[in-house]
Amino acid sequence: MLGARRNPKRRATRLRDPERTRERLLQAASREIYRSGFQSASLDKILASSGVTKGALYYHFDSKEALGYAVIEEVIAPDVHGKWVRPFQNVKDPIDALIGAVQRVPVRPADVRGGCQLNNLAQEMSPLDAGFRKRLAIIFDAWRKAVASVLREGQIHGSVRRDVEPADAAGVLIAMVEGYGSLAKNAQDPKVMKAGIRNIVDWLRSLRPPGNRKRV
Amino acid sequence: MLGARRNPKRRATRLRDPERTRERLLQAASREIYRSGFQSASLDKILASSGVTKGALYYHFDSKEALGYAVIEEVIAPDVHGKWVRPFQNVKDPIDALIGAVQRVPVRPADVRGGCQLNNLAQEMSPLDAGFRKRLAIIFDAWRKAVASVLREGQIHGSVRRDVEPADAAGVLIAMVEGYGSLAKNAQDPKVMKAGIRNIVDWLRSLRPPGNRKRV
DNA sequence: CGCCATACATACTGGTTGGTATGTTGGGAG
DNA sequence: CTCCCAACATACCAACCAGTATGTATGGCG
Structure with a gap:
């Protein structure tokens, strides 16, 4: 529920766009999981591939499991x-x-x-x-x-x-x-x-x- | 080829039976791989489950890959x-x-x-x-x-x-x-x-x- | 009986893992 | 202008990973 943020009048923000960060994480995770499976998909690789840092990941998701879900x-x-x-x-x-x-x-x-x-x-x-x-x-x-x-x-x-x-x-x-x-x-x-x-x-x-x- | 040992007149040895050790390793590896997949099947668990030590494993197999093969x-x-x-x-x-x-x-x-x-x-x-x-x-x-x-x-x-x-x-x-x-x-x-x-x-x-x- | 290769056992290593603790920054509300 | 909190960034951690280095017991052969 963290990522579902109310956004009444949202304008095109470049930096600091939590929804975009979340989406990038999901896509990168999906790619890595597709490549090597969930268990072997390392968070570090997902982060490198998405250009997101670990802090951002654990801001949006509670755990690797939650990211997989x-x-x-x-x-x-x-x-x-x-x-x-x-x-x-x-x-x-x-x-x-x-x-x-x-x-x-x-x-x-x-x-x-x-x-x-x-x-x-x-x-x-x-x-x-x-x-x-x-x-x-x-x-x-x-x-x-x-x-x-x-x-x-x-x-x-x-x-x-x-x-x-x-x-x-x-x-x-x-x-x-x-x-x-x-x-x-x-x-x-x-x-x-x-x-x-x-x-x-x-x-x-x-x-x-x-x-x-x-x-x- | 290490395990394929010539054994002309073999009698029932209890301890120190390389073929039996190898077989126990294969069975334990098979079980663990079946459970969690090859990548996530840890050697330590295979060893614990087979009662074989790491030294014995690497005497019989060159690597985890070789064991999987x-x-x-x-x-x-x-x-x-x-x-x-x-x-x-x-x-x-x-x-x-x-x-x-x-x-x-x-x-x-x-x-x-x-x-x-x-x-x-x-x-x-x-x-x-x-x-x-x-x-x-x-x-x-x-x-x-x-x-x-x-x-x-x-x-x-x-x-x-x-x-x-x-x-x-x-x-x-x-x-x-x-x-x-x-x-x-x-x-x-x-x-x-x-x-x-x-x-x-x-x-x-x-x-x-x-x-x-x-x-x- | 003594020797020595086979067949292990134990202790350790550098690298990677998921996860955390703590610091920083930007932008909107007041 | 200022304060504050969402949204990160960085540094770090213990646990675990495959693999290695080295020590040792055994049993068959001479």
Whole structure:
């Protein structure tokens, strides 16, 4: 709550901008955590990379843990929301929307090599820290619910097979996205991710009703 | 190569058994790495947990890295081989064999919470250390090849659909196993893994030729 | 019996870690 | 103009880290 400062008539301040300092810290922490994991991301490196001093960090955050929590809530959660929840609000063809989202998964070498921010942190911290686990689980839940919900809508409008269980299918989709992400990350090869995306898209197409298969 | 000692006529020695010391180190290292990841697994904890001293450790291994490599080659690789390669040699029904392997994925709370040793290490270390990456990639490759090979055999004998691309299907299987493992690990809930196994099994059944569907 | 390499055990080091204690500064309220 | 507190900056700390230097016991061989 320290950083949430009331600011009625704020003008462009250069120096001494606490919100900007906080944001720089979050971004630098996110980068370092992405690179080496939370436990191995040293505060000194985060500070060097952000150009912020230790005093400023501990003014804005109580601990390294608190900084990690903030990265989840203020960096990772909005990112996942923008990619896997917002795109499914008010769509005409759910399967097309899902295929679009899958095909928008980044396949640049740097992205493939680094893996998925959400999955990275979940794998590392879920068994070690309940605070991390709960915050990450909220994101996974929102993802799964958004996919299941758009599939259900598709079933109502006839563009998704009725024998598909939306919750199960959403689980399969997420498991495949994260699973292929893992394989591609280990192989350090964008081709693996591209092949995975093709397979996921094929599977998504199989969710359409038999008579309703669109042109491939 | 230090630990590979010629031992023509070895009798049961109690103390001073270098092979046993080495094995205790590998097991303790494997446990600690499983718990907190390689980077955060401290040598002091490994030593305390194994009852071995630092001198003994550095007699058997050149560095922490070398110890990690040995864990991959001598603990993880044989484990994966026993679960995902050996069971597919000389099988009658490939799909049954694959279903069996999937259903044998451990779902006890401790296993689900800890995740998959192979995937854990791959996620953490592949982008950071080529030595880890290569050794882990060898294991993933063997896994994929074993699955693809058994599927190809099934196609020859008519128990697997001809339109299935074995290499692709093997990738899908592994991605789903690892993906669901990740989701279950984050949820810290065996139910998630059990549901995943059911979905994977359903998908495996769909690989049978249409007329050849066994009794469910 | 004596020797000596193997297989350890113990004590220590320089560097890094997250965290703290204390000093400083800028800008808005009065 | 002045005071005060938010927003930092700097210096420091104990704990821990991987790794090393050096000492020592054992058991097989001659």
